[in-house]
Amino acid sequence: MELTAATIIVAFAGVFLISFMRGAFGGGFAIIGIPLLSIVMDPVTAGGLLAPLFVAMDLVALRYWKSSTWSKPDLLLLLPGLVVGIGLGYLLFHILDHRAISIVMAVTTLIFVGLWFAAGANVTIRPRSSPKAAAAGLTSGITTMVAHSGGPPLAMYLLPLGLTKEVYAGTTSLFFTVGNMTKAVPWLVLSRPEGNTWVIMAICVLAIPAGIWLGWRLHGRLDQRQLYRACYGLLIVTAFKLLWDGVSGYLV
Numbered sequence: 001m002e003l004t005a006a007t008i009i010v011a012f013a014g015v016f017l018i019s020f021m022r023g024a025f026g027g028g029f030a031i032i033g034i035p036l037l038s039i040v041m042d043p044v045t046a047g048g049l050l051a052p053l054f055v056a057m058d059l060v061a062l063r064y065w066k067s068s069t070w071s072k073p074d075l076l077l078l079l080p081g082l083v084v085g086i087g088l089g090y091l092l093f094h095i096l097d098h099r100a101i102s103i104v105m106a107v108t109t110l111i112f113v114g115l116w117f118a119a120g121a122n123v124t125i126r127p128r129s130s131p132k133a134a135a136a137g138l139t140s141g142i143t144t145m146v147a148h149s150g151g152p153p154l155a156m157y158l159l160p161l162g163l164t165k166e167v168y169a170g171t172t173s174l175f176f177t178v179g180n181m182t183k184a185v186p187w188l189v190l191s192r193p194e195g196n197t198w199v200i201m202a203i204c205v206l207a208i209p210a211g212i213w214l215g216w217r218l219h220g221r222l223d224q225r226q227l228y229r230a231c232y233g234l235l236i237v238t239a240f241k242l243l244w245d246g247v248s249g250y251l252v
Contacts, residue, residue, distance in 0.1 A: 003196040007040040011200050015053055016207035021234075022057050023215025025227075026065060026172030028151025029234050030054070031241055047148065048191025049201055054180035057208050061173050064216045069170020071163060077133030078140075078154070082179050085141015090186040098146055102246030105143060109152045109239035113232050116159075121229070125162035132157055140175075145183050149242060150176070155235055165227040169219060 014036035021029040030050070037046040089096075136157035144150025154175060158168055193201060222230065 003199055007196075008200060008203055010036055010040045011049070012204055012207050015050075015204040016211040018050075019057055019060075019208045019211025020215040020218075022061055022173070022176075023064065023212035024169075024218045024222075025215070025231060025234070026169035027057075027061070027176035028154055028172055029238060031147065031149045031151070031238055032234065034148060035241065044191045045197065047187050048193050049197055049204075050148065051180070051184045051187035051191075052193075053201060053204055053208070054176075055184055056205055057212065058173075058177040058180055060208055060212050062177070064212065065170040065173035069166045070174050071158075071161075071167050071171040074128055074133060074158065074161070074171055075174060077128065077130055078137040078157070078175060079178055081134045081137025081139075082141040082144075082150075082175065083182055085138040085143075086145045086179060086183045086186070087141075088138075089142040089145025090183070090190075092142075093146060093190060096142075096146060099246040099249035101143065101146060102149070102242040102249070105149065105152055106239040106241075106243035106246065109156070109235050109242070112152075112156050113235050113239070116232060121232070124160050126160045128161060141179065144176075144179055145186065147242075147245070149238065150179060152235055152238055152242075155231060159228065159231060165219070165222065165224050168227070168231075 014033045017036065018030045018033035021027070021032060034043070034046060034050075037049070041049070136153045139153040140150035143153060154172060158171060163171065219227065
């Protein structure tokens with residue numbers, strides 16, 4: 001990868017956008033920033049670049065999403081599946097059809113959002129479910145390892161619970177903190193950063209504090225209904241991005 005001004009600017013913008021999403025919604029929308037990075041590098045190189053930067057984002061985000069914002073009962077149900085899913089994703093990384101996974105996840109997400117709108121687009125309060133949590137954690141682990149797209153499965157579990165906006169974001173943040181720390185080493189094995197990648201990584205670190213802080217400020221301005229609508233809207237954007245990745249992969 002060449003160290004050009006365009007590469008630095010695009011990578012910096014991508015990391016800033018992902019950090020902003022982390023501050024505003026707790027995480028889970030990294031895939032929205034990845035298209036920017038894919039302009040100047042291939043997806044695997046982008047994954048190796050982002051893996052350590054995600055951990056840096058986690059450390060900064062802990063300043064805002066403290067333990068008082070974590071739904072510990074839900075995390076206890078979600079995290080075992082997440083770790084197992086990341087392990088499976090690593091073992092099957094070169095075997096799984098990433099395009100098919102993207103399409104299935106996109107269609108499932110769009111159905112989920114469509115049903116929410118059809119029901120009136122209201123904040124619901126439903127009881128937690130151990131089987132659903134285990135399935136969401138496992139699916140999120142696999143998809144976050146394979147394509148940095150673990151957000152939709154987690155959101156599809158958490159949003160129907162009707163958590164307060166702070167608890168939703170804090171729980172999401174800690175979930176991906178555990179996930180990012182777990183997958184950092186496997187991703188570095190799959191795509192070991194070399195030379196210019198380390199330079200770009202060091203520059204991009206500077207985008208993280210400001211991005212998370214600005215996102216956190218946005219979070220404070222949104223009320224419960226606005227935040228949930230924003231999350232569902234971002235799920236639609238994520239779903240279409242996944243659908244494009246999957247379909248275009250078959251056409252190339």
